[in-house]
Amino acid sequence: MSKEHIIPDPIRAGLARGWDVVDASGLTEDRSMQADVVIVGSGAGGGISAEILARSGLSVIVVEEGALLSSRDFNMREAEAYPSLYQESAARKTADKGIDILQGRTVGGSTTVNWTSSFRTPPDTLAWWKRRHALPDATPESMAPWFEMAERRLKVGDWQAAPNENNDILRRGAEKLGIPTGFIRRNVNGCWNLGYCGMGCPTNAKQSMLVTTIPAALDHGATLLTRARAERFAIRGEHVEELVCQALDTQGLRPSGRVLRLRARHYVVAGGAINSPALLLRSEAPDPSGMLGRRTFLHPTVISAAIFPQRVDGWAGAPQTVYSDHFLHQAPVDGPMGYKLEAPPLHPLLMATKMSGFGAHHADIMREFPHTHAMLALLRDGFHEDSQGGRVALRADGSPELDYPLNDVLWEGARRALLSMAEIQFAAGAREVLTGHEMAPRYASWAEARRGIAGLPQRLHLTRVVSAHVMGGCAMSGDERLGVTDANGRYRGLANVSVHDGSLFPTSVGANPQLSIYGLTARLASGLAAALTGRQAAPLA
Incomplete structure (x- = not known):
């Protein structure tokens, strides 16, 4: 049928x-x-x-x-x-x-x-x-x-099913470090828990x-x-x-x-x-x-992946059901940039285009796909006096383009976010952490990641930055x-x-x-x- x-x-x-x-x-x-x-x-x-x-x-x-x-x-x-x-x-x-x-x-x-x-x-x-x-x-x-x-x-409400492994790793790792987490409410009705929301809901549950x-x-x-x-x-x-x-x-x-x-x-x-x-x-x-077109803001988002001994199967089950706002509240809203932690779904093309590296190194990472966990840090931009966001302008053909310079306030927040995510992943039992940075090796311990991430140059085209949220x-x-x-x-x-x-x-x-x-x-x-x-x-x- x-x-x-x-x-x-x-x-x-x-x-x-x-x-x-x-x-x-x-x-x-x-x-x-x-x-x-x-x-x-x-x-x-x-x-x-x-x-x-x-x-x-x-x-x-x-x-x-x-x-x-x-x-x-x-x-x-x-x-x-x-x-x-x-x-x-x-x-x-x-x-x-x-x-x-x-x-x-x-x-x-x-x-x-x-x-x-x-x-x-x-x-x-x-x-x-x-x-x-x-x-x-x-x-x-x-x-x-x-x-x-x-x-x-x-139909926005609490998600009734248990989080998938990809999200539960965030919950477990944060819990071991005393970092509070919460469950994300979802706008679904009769969800089949497939995990493919980003490709259009095939059951009309979303x-x-x-x-x-x-x-x-x-x-x-x-x-x-x-x-x-x-x-x-x-x-x-x-x-x-x-x-x-x-x-x-x-x-x-x-x-x-x-x-x-x-x-x-x-x-x-x-x-x-x-x-x-x-x-x-x-x-x-x-x-x-x-x-007009000015002070356009993203949640500039940095990525941390990790390889676990067990299968994670990050494509299976509802995406983004666990979050932590702990790092949003460590400073005043206009102080050092805070960030929200979430666990995104993983699908082959999405992962392949968002992970760092190329050639044999990239192929090795993709072979670990079933065992890979991903975490995002959404940086809250626009509150610090030095955060003026971006500007929408027109190309010669009239199509839009967003210019979004990244300043030191954001890069400092990105470094803290990469450190936070790596620590949580190792606390949850990660075998290796793959920081979203072109110069980062595969870290085998939290001590190694802490030293390595602290020394990584944070700048454009080295640190992988993405966003799905455009505002302003x-x-x-x-x-x-x-x-x-x-x-x-x-x-x-x-x-x-x-x-x-x-x-x-x-x-x-x-x-x-x-x-x-x-x-x-x-x-x-x-x-x-x-x-x-x-x-x-x-x-x-």
Whole structure:
């Protein structure tokens, strides 16, 4: 019996019900469309906004550059998933090629391919935003109802199964050192515990925008445009008159030559913290604060792998179920850079492209794949006075690029993080530790690793740095000098444009950001719906 007979496909069922979905790659002529609201992007911010606005009785068009895929397309194969579901085939990099960036590019955005980790915005981050960026609602109390709404809608809850070995190694090693850990809440419903979340959920258990808010918006009359690239806003004075989109070819890569012109009362930019600033830059949008595309933040992430006597099988079982925030709280938020520890899933291509070395050395590491454990340290950037983040700029062809210089504050934090991870891995019984650094040997003991990592030069292209979290670039602030957007997500200088995604964050979050985006955009979209309709917004179902 085929997978399609075992697992219901909500996308196929919705299309059969008559959803209004337009695959722009099939257009044979230019097209104009109109709605109350046009939303650019179908990820965390765009999906939440689409459901709330459509349920509130507004006509909505959602524009997505990627394709509409579903569980029947998700075959747990890296070679298929990365080109079809990720920006630049999962090979997006910063301008200097020093940081690899994983971002989604499909209906549902990164929520379709993330690892389901669900954290509310940390209180110390909210306190910083309230104090430094004049955001009065940036408190746990003010945000709690919006987080609760999103958590109910997306089935965010405690993971009931035991952690897989990859995660339990983090727990056991930390426990031996007296380092507290916790269990990560996940947005899943009926999870099969497969471990292939990053390739699209083949069972529809992950409660991504693909199977929750986008279908709900379509059931309430929204229109979804796929393989359509939002090129620029046509601006007259302080208003956007239309959004000009390019239809893409069937591969979703090159313009087909067809143009879509979308007119609306209001426009919501939710393309993510690289693509959202880029759209506004291409549109030559007003920039009164001079901050558009600036102070873009990652969680720069360093890696430590370890070889264990027992099989780890890091690809099997739910990813990222154990974490430690111990090293986030050893100094003030604006002091030496803190970091969050997590254990990512391991798959052959992902591991091969993220591990250091080449040739025989790299081949030897890959032979140990079943016995390999991995740990990540997510560095919390944007709080120290020397941490100004990166800048989104446009290449000659108008495509976006993130320049992200790494300073001494970050490199010092990276060294401490590599030491912390190696110590935990040896405490858990590692035979060897493979630090994510081009000059690091395979350390056989904690004493050897401690000496070796202390002496490693921390610099670009030597220390392996990755990230899946991009934030900022359209920062919100009650102070017009500091914010591209105001406290309600309204774009300063354009009366009918809002931003509803992670580009709003004034700093990095210090935790996996999806739930922060869900909660914040639920509040902003509800306020926008009320402003446009003159009545209370409909909640997420």
